[in-house]
Amino acid sequence: MAAEPGAGDVSVDLLTETYRDHYASLLKLAALLLDDTASCEDVVQEAFIRVHSARTRVRDADKLLAYLRQTVVNLSRSTLRRRLIGLRLAPKPMPDMASAEEGAYELLEKDALIQALRGIQRRQREVLVLRYFADLTEAQVATLLGISVGSVKAYGSRGIEALRVRMEAFR
Amino acid sequence: MSAPHEDDRSPQPPGVDSGLDGPTVEALGAVLRMRMQQAVSGLEPHPGTLEVLRRAVPARRRRRHAALATTAVTVFAVSAGATLAARGSLHTERPKQAGGTDVGNLMSTGADGVPGGGSGHGPAPIDGQQMSSPLSAATSAGTSATSLSQTSKAPPASSPSSTAATAAPALPACQSASVLAMVGTQSPPNGGVTYETVIGTVKSACTLAGTPTLMVSATSGAGGGVPQFRPDPAVAPLLAGVPSGRTLTLQPGDRFEFQYAWVPSGCPTQAPTSAATSAPTSSSGSPTAPPATPVSTGATSAATAPTPTRPPTPAGSSTSSAAPTTSSYVVSFALSGTQAQQSATFAAACGATLYVTDFFPPEGQGVRRGGDAPTATVPAAR
Known part of the structure; x- marks a missing residue:
């Protein structure tokens, strides 16, 4: 991690770096854990928000991926258990808009x-x-x-x- | 799809009933690893996710801080409100005295350290008495007693934490018309000293300060002057120790009190011949030396204080063989004017001395007082 966590801007930089390094893998992890592909993005985003909102976790950059992975697993488990649908942070595509990932999710479902x-x-x-x-x-x-x-x-x-x-x- | 959320039963050891040995598991694991990577290889983050996270993370922090602050403020408000409510309920539930006097003043009385000598002898407050405004009390007050010492004092400019504090500067000095009732209680002689406790009740708001002026007259028409002094514990130990310099702010129904001691003077066994023609002085007749600062009685009381018609007969004179004749004295008091509002009769053969306390609130009544300085005193006139 190049950015030193602590201040707000530094935390944003750390967020960007963490996103580039781990977001895709965590999204795929969530897709494998969940039986609802629509919740994958929400789970990973919520995991990122939770981990980066807690400054004590952000300060420990070495354990950041572990925290993120643990959070993804816990949120996926919670989603499966309670069908958590409240985590809707990502803007939903319009019904008539075909997102870029739509095909990927269709392939995943098949x-x-x-x-x-x-x-x-x-x-x-x-x-x-x-x-x-x-x-x-x-x-x-x-x-x-x-x-x-x-x-x-x-x-x-x-x-x-x-x-x-x-x-x-x-x- | 079968139930994906099955129980978390404790698994059996690997290979027990799965029919897979270690190398098979490893081989299947490698295939599984490859298939998993292929299955999710097409997944990419949603465009704009990073921007969403950049907005969401600070927003979540702000919400968390706001929630913490709100919780802290709520806890503080609830605790403070509960505390204030408890204090308020205690204040409102404070019982009132029969005459409307705040019982809470009991605490201030104790705090001031005012002993309640002779308390409980005064009249009960009058229930249902109308509260008269200070202005009406001022207009109804008499003006003939302005020369008296206790009425010449102005109300205090500042007053402590009392409900009458703001009205204290506007209150007039207590006059005779301000008094509703006045009762005196005389105690049996103790060591030759007779104590009198006078408790008055005012019917209008006024202020009272200083030392009362007592008027002394001899019923037999003869006698000498009776000087008045401040309390001397050596002579009259039972007088209440009242701090001087206080101004009582009295509301309708409030009571005031003062005490005085009648100390008869001893008849001299030997006296110069000239003493037969002169009245005994306070220094010669007093059982003890009077204090250095005698209490004033003013010019008015000097005019009203008669001298006994029969002066004490000194021993050794032509009438030394005869026992001294006891004379009766009437000690009266009036807040203003010359008409006595309370009087008591005492006896003395060779004169007497009065020791008078300042006005003070009776025990069980709060103190509404100002902070003016003690009044100047004038030696007793004879």
Whole structure:
């Protein structure tokens, strides 16, 4: 991080840098965790706002990505649990306007892997996404989800098996 | 779609019933990693998201700070309001005395350290008495007693925290017409000293300050002068210790009090021959030496203070073998004028001395007083 957090302008610079570095990956992480692609953008934006609004978190630049990822996971879980629809910070496209991401989301909805991921348990999905998409170690996944490493291994193994079964069912 | 939000059951160890061994899991994991990347590769942030974040983050901070400030202000307002409400309820629930006197003045009385000597002997305040304005009290007050010492004092220019504080400078001095009732209580002689407590009730707002002027007359028509002094604890220890220099601001129904001690003078056993023709002086007749600052009685009282028709007979004279004849004296008091509003009878054979306190509020009545200086005193006239 080149910008030193603390002041307001510096924080904006840090926000821009963090956005350029991590926003896309966090958006993809949210798309894999959520079963509602419309909420992905809201979840990631809310995560950015929360983390950057708290100056104590912004000051610790080394842990900024961890904070963001943790927040994305928590918000995705909350969205899945309560169907949180209040996080509408991004301007919604007009009904007659076709956004640039519309095609990407359509492809995402048609992807067999995404469909299979949405069919397995939430814990298994979280472990698989964090373990293989975010490339986190089992210990990091365990820390992020608040479970033991053994549970991460078990969720991962059973999640892969469940995912394989569902992928074969789509064929 | 099956339920994506299933329970968080504790998983079994990997490979127990999944049918996958370690290398298989790793291989599937690699394939899964590649497929995940491909699935979301087309996702890009919404255009304008960065601008939204740049606006949203400071706005969120402002809202958070505003919420904190609002919470702090609310907590302060609620606590302050509760405190003020508690104080207000205590103030409004303060009971009133029967005559309308604020009982809260009891506290100020205690704070002033005014002992209530002779308290409780005065008349009860009159209920339902009409409150007269200071202006009407001023117009109804008499003007004949302006020469008296207690009426010559102007109301204080400043007054402490009292409800009558603002009206105090406009209040007139108490006159005889301002008094509704005045009652005197005489205590049995104690060590030869008789104490009299006088409590008066005013019917109009006025101020009172200084020392009352007592008029002394002998019923037998003879006798000498009776000097008046400030209280001397050595001579009259039971007199209330009243701080001097106070101005009482009295509202209708309020009471005032003063005390005096009648100290008969001892008859001299030996006296010069010339003493038979002269009245005994206060220094010769007083059981103790009088204070250096005698209390004034003024020229008016000097004219009204008669001398006993039978002066004390000194011992050793031609009439030394006869016992001294006791004379009766009438000590009267009036706020203004010469018509007594309260009087008491005392006896003395060879003259007496009066020790008079300043006006003070009775016990149980608050003090509305100003801060003027003590009045100058004039030696008692005989």
